[in-house]
Amino acid sequence: MLKPIGVYVHIPFCKRKCYYCDFVSFAKQGKIIEEYINALIKEIKNFDFSKYSIETLYIGGGTPSVIESKYISMIMDELTPFISENAEITIEVNPRNCRQTKANGV
Numbered sequence: 122m123l124k125p126i127g128v129y130v131h132i133p134f135c136k137r138k139c140y141y142c143d144f145v146s147f148a149k150q151g152k153i154i155e156e157y158i159n160a161l162i163k164e165i166k167n168f169d170f171s172k173y174s175i176e177t178l179y180i181g182g183g184t185p186s187v188i189e190s191k192y193i194s195m196i197m198d199e200l201t202p203f204i205s206e207n208a209e210i211t212i213e214v215n216p217r218n219c220r221q222t223k224a225n226g227v
Contacts, residue, residue: 125205127177130161130196132185136218146183158192162199170203178210186214 131145138148178200185193193212204210
């Protein structure tokens with residue numbers, strides 16, 4: 122039997138750093154986003170998920186909606202085989218930088 126787990130994926134990028142935020146996050150660092158995502162994907166691949174079933178997945182930060190949707194797709198492609206059929210999946214967004222086309226992955 123697979124052990125149920127919750128997974129938090131941290132995307133530490135924001136359009137601007139809010140004065141009240143205590144989380145590790147960085148504003149205006151677009152040049153390192155791809156490098157960060159590639160390292161994150163490597164980390165996911167190195168973890169042995171075969172004994173686990175992801176029951177909850179939370180993608181937060183920072184503001185994950187500031188990065189291109191292709192990066193969220195890359196993360197989901199790696200995790201999807203381990204996500205339970207009835208899992209709760211949440212992604213933190215800022216309505217100011219999330220268009221309908223982005224929400225649909227287009």
